[in-house]
Amino acid sequence: MTTDSLPVLAILGGTGDLGTGLARRWAQAGYQVIIGSRTQEKADAAVTDLKEVMAERGVAEISVSAEENLAAAEAADIVAITVPFSHQASTLELVKPALQGKILIDVTVPLVPPKVARVQLPEGGSAGQIAQDLLGEEVMVVSAFQNVAAAHLQEGSNLDCDVLVCGNKKAAREQVITLVEAAGMRGFHAGMINNAAAAEALTSVLIVINKQYSCHAGIRITGLGDD
């Protein structure tokens, strides 16, 4: 597969911990990645950092650029959003015109600070469902990556963590599962977009476990093919 055949990816909120981790993984896998941020300066700084980390890892050639969020969404084939829940709706409103006909990967977890270890799902049921409702059916919202520790994503090492992939369109889920695999993990079809509630709620449980074990926990699906 040549780089030419790969979709161009934008990561809105790409300067945060999760966005940084995904950018590193996808850039290293050969994807063209556009880091989106609210300001050009922050996006530029993230790209500079990304290039330095790739150079340290001996990754010779990567294709990365920096844009404000709307321009990033316009230039990409597939758009991921990794902003805090409190900024999800405003960011999506901003980029909505640029998302028509595209896949939006929603990585939002509806944590309610300061009690982030407590499951407090939003009235819409899940952040994924909120995104789908806000964007309309012409945007294929796919929820993923809620249960992956950003610290592990940022490292270059193997990830002992599976990803639940929810969305109303199977073909869109398939494309996101390909991106999950490019980032070094297994992705699972986990049902329609409202099933994002499961992965989003699980994040608070993993925060509880992280506190107990001083770790960055994840999940693996077990029992496959045992029937």
Added chain:
Amino acid sequence: MTTDSLPVLAILGGTGDLGTGLARRWAQAGYQVIIGSRTQEKADAAVTDLKEVMAERGVAEISVSAEENLAAAEAADIVAITVPFSHQASTLELVKPALQGKILIDVTVPLVPPKVARVQLPEGGSAGQIAQDLLGEEVMVVSAFQNVAAAHLQEGSNLDCDVLVCGNKKAAREQVITLVEAAGMRGFHAGMINNAAAAEALTSVLIVINKQYSCHAGIRITGLGDD
């Protein structure tokens, strides 16, 4: 530890798939188990079956008996409820007087047939929270076992599946984790009772995965002690 020091366990709805699986595991581990059902006849039949299965496995001596649900709850130290969601509230109303000061292990998953592969959490947030609200603070509700396949529980083999344990009292969660371990699995403190929403929602995701892989999937917590 002698059998005398172990708590007496009742399983309400103990004739169903999950209840049968838990009864086999706990009886084999040496616990005194009371199978509860809506009718004495069904409870008696479950006990006959349980004794046969234990005899087949060469387990010489088990301590099991059959009662209607209320009598089972009265006679036990710790009570598990494994009835369908549609019977959860009515069963708990019936046995509420017998639960005061005790631990109730809520195994209820709020599936909404026929769309059991779709996360549809109840208005109260979770079945676990509903149980706690219905029973009041004198009953220690602990949610557990939502993500374990009944088929695997019923077998005598090793279980490659972890259990998320939610409840408002840590000491009560500890006792349930001991019972999880007696049943052959690892149990994790997963937060307060409202975090039961995570495990309950995850069951629908596992149903999606079961359909794809023709399997009985579960989860494992990964990344422990890696920090």
